[in-house]
Amino acid sequence: MKWVAVSAALTATLILAGCSAEQQRGFLPEGSTDATNHTPGITSLWVNSWIVLLAVGLLVWGLIIWAAIAYRRRKGQTGLPVQLRYNMPIETFFTVVPVILVIGFFAFTAQEQSKIEARYDEPDNVVEVWGKRWAWDFNYVSDDRYFQSVQVQIDGEGNPIESTMPVLYLPVGKTTEVRLESRDVIHSFWIVEFLQKKDMIPGQTNYMSFTPERTGSFMGKCAELCGEYHSGMLFEVEVLEQAEYDAKMAELEQGQVGPEYNPLQDQYFGDEAKAENE
Numbered sequence: 001m002k003w004v005a006v007s008a009a010l011t012a013t014l015i016l017a018g019c020s021a022e023q024q025r026g027f028l029p030e031g032s033t034d035a036t037n038h039t040p041g042i043t044s045l046w047v048n049s050w051i052v053l054l055a056v057g058l059l060v061w062g063l064i065i066w067a068a069i070a071y072r073r074r075k076g077q078t079g080l081p082v083q084l085r086y087n088m089p090i091e092t093f094f095t096v097v098p099v100i101l102v103i104g105f106f107a108f109t110a111q112e113q114s115k116i117e118a119r120y121d122e123p124d125n126v127v128e129v130w131g132k133r134w135a136w137d138f139n140y141v142s143d144d145r146y147f148q149s150v151q152v153q154i155d156g157e158g159n160p161i162e163s164t165m166p167v168l169y170l171p172v173g174k175t176t177e178v179r180l181e182s183r184d185v186i187h188s189f190w191i192v193e194f195l196q197k198k199d200m201i202p203g204q205t206n207y208m209s210f211t212p213e214r215t216g217s218f219m220g221k222c223a224e225l226c227g228e229y230h231s232g233m234l235f236e237v238e239v240l241e242q243a244e245y246d247a248k249m250a251e252l253e254q255g256q257v258g259p260e261y262n263p264l265q266d267q268y269f270g271d272e273a274k275a276e277n278e
Contacts, residue, residue: 032193035218036210038116042195045112049105056101116196119209124174130257131180131187131200131222134229136166137257141179145252152234166235171245172215180206183262188224191237197223202262212239 033043071081128139135149149166170176180189182200189208190197198206222233240248 028195029193029219032195034213035193035195035216036212038210039193039195039213041112041115045108048108052101116210119207120175120177123177123209125171125176126179127168127170127176128179128181128256129168129189129200130183130261131189131226131233132183132261133185133227134222134233136168136233136235137183137261138166138168139256139258140169140249140252141256143249144254144256145249146255146257147252148257149235151229152232154232160232160234168220168235168237169245169248170212170237170239171242172212172239174242175211176209178208180208181259183259185226186224187222187226187233189220190223191218191220193218194237199224215239215241 028043028046032039034040124142126141128141130137130139134151137149138147140146147166150164152166153161153164155161178189180198180200182202184202186202187200188197189200194210196208196210198208200206216239218237218239220235220237222230224230226233238248
């Protein structure tokens with residue numbers, strides 16, 4: 001048994017050593033493993049879950065193939081095999097192991113989710129994002145600046161025109177809280193490489209907290225079907241050094257754009273709606 005375990009470990013090591021960088025991160029987006037303080041944990045949970053699932057799959061398929069060969073009908077055999085035979089140790093094993101796996105998946109997922117959902121007591125940077133059909137408004141609360149966008153334009157080949165893409169700026173290494181609001185229907189704020197997305201629901205404020213760990217450009221989009229031009233509800237995220245971030249803030253308009261721009265303001269933000277939400 002010892003040699004079997006050693007052989008399995010060596011085989012797994014050789015397989016992983018031969019994997020590409022994309023395969024080693026479980027085919028998650030390039031640049032996602034170190035994008036924020038949460039992405040290493042999310043990546044680890046994702047990859048390790050797949051390793052366990054593949055191992056279980058190989059074991060189950062191996063047992064199925066072995067049983068099909070070992071208990072096949074031999075030449076000269078007739079009739080049906082015994083139908084009431086059972087093996088208590090094996091049946092106990094097949095019951096206990098799946099329960100342990102389910103509990104393990106739940107525990108590790110809940111642990112990682114609690115880290116992701118935890119809000120900072122005093123974040124360095126607060127941004128309010130408004131989703132609207134089919135664009136975005138960004139309020140840089142900490143800097144008292146804002147940016148309003150219109151729908152991204154698409155070229156003849158169906159690709160977004162870069163100059164029309166709204167950009168959300170974030171400072172690197174700063175604890176950041178993103179407040180998520182919707183002006184009309186349910187949207188979903190998704191920064192692809194950050195491995196996080198969260199719904200934006202009219203009349204309800206949701207939060208996303210993280211710390212960008214490296215500079216660069218990242219892709220963002222709406223992940224909730226919100227109408228005819230949902231696929232064009234795109235944006236970019238640029239994580240900058242503090243000096244560059246400050247320079248970008250200086251270029252933006254001063255102030256904030258709140259619910260007064262909502263087409264359904266009374267329905268979701270009036271006194272009656274607020275009372276219902278409370």
